[in-house]
Amino acid sequence: MERRNFFKILSTASAGAVATSCGTSTDALIPLLVPEQDLIPGVEYWHPSVCTACPSGCGVLARVMDGERIIERISVERSTAGKTEKLRQRLAAIKKLEGNPLDHVSGGRLCARGQASVQSLYNPDRLRGPMKRSGVRGEATFQPISWKQAIAEASDQLLKIKAEAADRIAIVTGPGANTRTLALRGFAKAIGAPEPVVCSVASWAAERKAAELALNWQGLPFYDVTNARHILSVGADFLGGWISPVHYARQFGAFRQARTEIRGYLAHAESRLSITASAADQWLPLKPGSEAQFLAAVGRILLDLNLAPKASSVPAGVLAAFRGFDLAALIAATGIDERRLRQAVEQLGRSEGPLVLAGASSIHTNSVDAIIASHCVNMMLGNIGAPGGILPPAKAAIEPLTNPRFAEALSQARAIILDEANPLYTAPKSAHIKEALTKAGFVLSFATTLDDSAAWADLILPAHHSLEGELAVAPSTASRVSLAVGGAFVQPLYETQAVPATLAALAAGMNVTFQPATAKEIAEPLLPKDLPWETVVREGGFHADPGLPSVPAPKSKPAAKAVSSPATFSVNPAKFEGDGPFLLQPYLSPQLHDGSLSNLPWLQECPDPASSAVWSLPVEIDPVTAQKLGIASGDNVKLESATGSITVPAYIHPGAVPGVLSMALGGGHQHFGRYASGRGANPLEILALAHEPATGDLATGATRVRLTRIGPGKDLIQYSAEDKEERPHAHR
């Protein structure tokens, strides 16, 4: 890495400068990692890799061709030695990502976020090398520092804290299951720190917990959407920001139109007109947090109508619980017209291939109840392990981290290590992250771009972009053992280092033995005998067929026994904190996800599917409320909870559920590069500190807020301001 200290990258040079620099002194070329004879202009090379824009683990193919940039380096020529010279550097560059057709998650397809992740690789705001805090913590003033020194300082600090209180070293990361999180876990173990905690609003803890409680399954259940005929999805925006959007969208396409004579029918119950609700044939607008009641009502009606052929497989206690529900109260709680609800359930029950798909796109205090209820209904319908039903997850090639109690961990922490987590953005103000970051003795970040939390670090040891280094990712949902693998095929742009290598260096500095596991080491015990590792690397991963020794045989009806008692299954009403008349419902933006992609201009400029907003995200207000409060689209409004307030532009959403204020995540970054810093507001900021009790996950939908109009504003920028296809003037 010291070798690369030789050159520093010009931050101001633009493509135009490159283009017009022909014939000037910068025309000299230096060959670096990729010898130019291997890089013929106009020839494309495809390398498999993995998308890390979200934890789905889509296998991708990267199109690599030649690129050019201008670098500055210290001359080694005798006559000019020591002086900096500007050189044009030809290098292999990633031009585009496509889904890897051999990958079972992406199947050759890719979502908007995946497409845009090249832009995080070539983001102008990436950190060029290690940075050390030079001002007061949180002021985000840094100065460059060499890797050698940075590692020395960091390991010194960690060593000191380890000696005093190793259990107070908090490692905070994201929900991914990959070689990077695995290395973090190994490092934590090696230095005696607690297991890393997950800081994310998209870790799908409720889905995992419910599968464990109801079906005794470890991992996220796999829904066989393709082979279902009638799907009732509840609370899961599975085409938008849910577990594996590409995979489920692929399945959805096939579900709808891949079979002759059969067209899948989708009914969707959610408290928001999400893109799944839009794609559905029927949308049942739920009151927030009433998914559990809704599903209980569904089960009860199915039983009443004798449309639950496999009811016998459901434990008697659970059946009794369903039969004992006060149906009228349940229906009233959902806010849906009874006739409509009954019709929807009857349609489901009478279908030849019914499937209930439930999740918690918006997390409530009873989300686990709701998903357990869905599993029970699927049991009644005979869907467990059946084609067109819900399939058990395969053994995860890499176990994801699941402990979501990052706020507690941070509040105790003497040393904080941040990787792929931005707790200052993801956690509400009421979680007191800022205080924890101020109080901690040492804050270390591996951020690639200076984000809200990295701004509070003492040292930033920037990681390679995931496309620059070797990586293996276990997909978040799969019915077979799978691993997506990416190699290092482009030269790192800057003085960055892969996180496992950094951790190894830190461990060495702390005199701790720690060797991060390579993708090969992880994969080899799982590989079928006839599948050599070279093939896995060439194909970008593997997807082991069932029946192979490494794959656990699908348990037949494991579920029936798993639902231990009716006590684990009850329908608790969702709890809401605060006293405003509206419910705030932050949701994962189909473009910016949980805000971790807000620094990508392609995504900022991709219109929000609901409001068509670009470079801004509004709060969605229903027309009746808006009229009552005199709010028009584009007005600035104030959302006020018990713990704080934010000012955001309003969008009058014709499909918003009255009383619910939905808002996509992505805005409100204090620090996140030129494309995101200071843009919009973050609804997570004002959430109450409510948790889903079974998982400890932050309940994102549990906050009541007040809404007041501030006045006209200019913050809502819409790509298309027209909501209706027909213009009002069209007819006399």
Added chain:
Amino acid sequence: MKLHFLLFLAVTVSVPAVRAEQPILFPHSTHINKVHLKCIDCHISADTRDAATIPGIRKCMLCHAKVATDKPEIKKLAAIAASGREIPWQRVYGFEKAAAVKFRHGPHARHKVPCATCHGDMPNAITAQPLVKHNMGTCITCHRQNNASDDCATCHY
């Protein structure tokens, strides 16, 4: 944009063929006539790929580490090689970015267009200089004569 405006102002002035000042006087004639190298020995992808490619300095040094090391131009070459840089060759053929041309050598070679059609008499060229003046008219005339497509999108996209 500014640049284009200036181009417009200068439009009536006919631009003479660029006489590139090459960093090293590379005699094509010596390499072709005396050493009997073929074009594609150095321009390795001229017959198959889009770009013909200009050989890198390592290719030069394959021979010139030993051959003719006493000549002044080869000494220059050796010096550049030692500095870890490439030779800053001036491209003599090419299209300005504004022309939006996607030229592919491959199809031309496949359809047996001799190199000399566009590059002139390189075997007798003393230095790397443009011998043939290229403009859109030359391309189109040749395309039409050979019944190749004269659809704009053949080259411009």
Added chain:
Amino acid sequence: MAEHPELLPYGIIREDLFRPLSRAGSKWWFTVTVCFLLVLAGLAAWGVQLRDGLGVTGLNRPVFWGLYIVDFVFWIGISHAGTLISAILRLTDAAWRKPVTRAAEAITLFALMIGGLFPIIHLGRAWFFYWLIPYPNARLMWPNFRSPLVWDLVAILTYVTGSAIYLYLPLIPDMAQLGAHNKPWRRKLYTTLSLGWTGSDREWHALEMAMKLNAVIILAIAISVHTVVAWDFSMSIAPTWHSTMFGPYFVVGAIFSGIGALIIVMATLRRTLHLENYLIKRHFDNMSKLMLTMSLLWFYFTMSEHITIWYGNEPKEMGVFGQRTRGDYAFWFWTMVVVNFVIPVTLLGIKKLRSITTAVIASFGVLIGMWLERYLIVVPTLVTPRLASATSVYSPSWVELMITVATFAAMILLYLLFARLFPIIAVWEYKPHSPEEED
């Protein structure tokens, strides 16, 4: 005030009409300076646009045409003041035309020079405007003769050439008379321009013939030019643009605004150059009647245009119709109807109210109204595209406004300079036909 300027002694006429050439008041200098500075400011604005790109305008997707095209149509319209009026009057041998024709023809030429610039100003890459001209080139490329914009280019270039000649021909005898002017540079200018005119019968005959012929040709060109300008719109399939009567509608509108411009110019010349004896009430009376006719015609066309849209009730067209009559542009639409129809018909239709002052007031109204008409044709259609999702808004930027203002300044500037260099009324036309009467 003399009712018949022809009856004045020729010597006095000459004296009166040549006087402005040798004397300039402070007002003249002041106006010239102000206009010159405004023109410079406009050029600077254009410079900014050339440097930075068309992004400095208020244009957007889908409002790709804006103020520049409005100005273009407006100025081409104004250009119809001269030719149409002067050519018609010349061909019909209307005796009262004498003091009006040159003032009108000068408007034509200058308005065309200004209007003709706008298609270039509004280009994304203005420096390549010559690609529209058919000329042999190394690329073996020709312009697309199917494009109305190429027709436009041809029509406007022809019109500029034609009207320059049309203005120039009747200047020749006057140039010869001015050849004896005291300042050397002027003498040189006039002598050169007079082409060695001696005043022989053969020359007079040739000139008369040329002017007659030119009048016929220019009449046809003038009508075709504005028809072609209208076709820029009506050849497209944008809602409400695709109209069969845009051609005549635009021609009528052009003559209408041209008359307005001419009345204002005449009144200004009369006042500032003290031409009360030449530009008399009868001229304004006649021009007012002409304007009244055009106002009625314009109203007839506007009504036909809108009533058919309304009755047809085609949704996409009704979107634009609604924008104009009830939507964002309603205020401007109804303002246009008032200033183009209600005011002129009231002021000029009622004989008691008709005077030079009311004619000028009505003319100013008509100029504003006709500019608005073009705005209301160009913009509401573009902000309401066929697919509602692309709906947009448009408001011009400072660059567009500056350039627009500068063109008005340029018109005044050119006119002021012209009036200082050349007699604004054809002096020779007052010359008695018998050579004995000459002094």
Added chain:
Amino acid sequence: MPTGKETHTDQAKPHRWGMVVDLDRCTGCEACVVACHAENNIAVSNPEEAARGRVNHWLRVDRYYEGQFPDVKVKYRPVLCQHCDEAPCEPVCPVNATYHNPEGLNVQVYNRCVGTFYCANNCPYTVRSFNWFDPQWPEPMQLQHNPDVSLRPGGVMEKCTFCIQRIKRVEESADAGSRPVADGEVQPACVQSCPAEAMVFGDLNDPDSKVSRLAGDGRATKLMEELGTKPKVVYLDRAR
């Protein structure tokens, strides 16, 4: 005008590229929108320019709401250049910068464009976009640029090309191998990315191609066909 000789003299019939978009599969996720940006070096604007209506998308997803709560329906429809056989944009361009090529593509020649905007005004689908300024690519974003696609300077019009660079690559490799282009071999970026596989691309002149078969589906409609533009993008309506 180009005389339009065939690209492949050995082929009996030229290709006639077309696309089918199945709205019953489309979820409105806009993967296609970003894929298009990534493939075609489309400039990104900034919030200020976006507020002025200068966002540049070659492919957009129109979204319309119908009805009132709770019976609200959302219609998503990807709209791209329809590559009309009777394209209204083509005859009006004074410099032939946009024209129909022998393969049925509506081509935009950037280097020829002078920016009269006439084509964009005459496009009923409003799919043409303009480079209001010279695009800016802060270092190192230029490394992502697809070298197969020209960078457009300020002042020129641009639009969806059906990823002509991909067509050319496939045709070139087919030509080099003296074989015909296989059905499904050419995939524009949007088609390739679409997770729900709502988009299909292929040769409408080949009656056996997937796109031809789907275009004959009972749900097939074309956008504003009544204008006589003869679009080559076919939409399959949502089944109800």
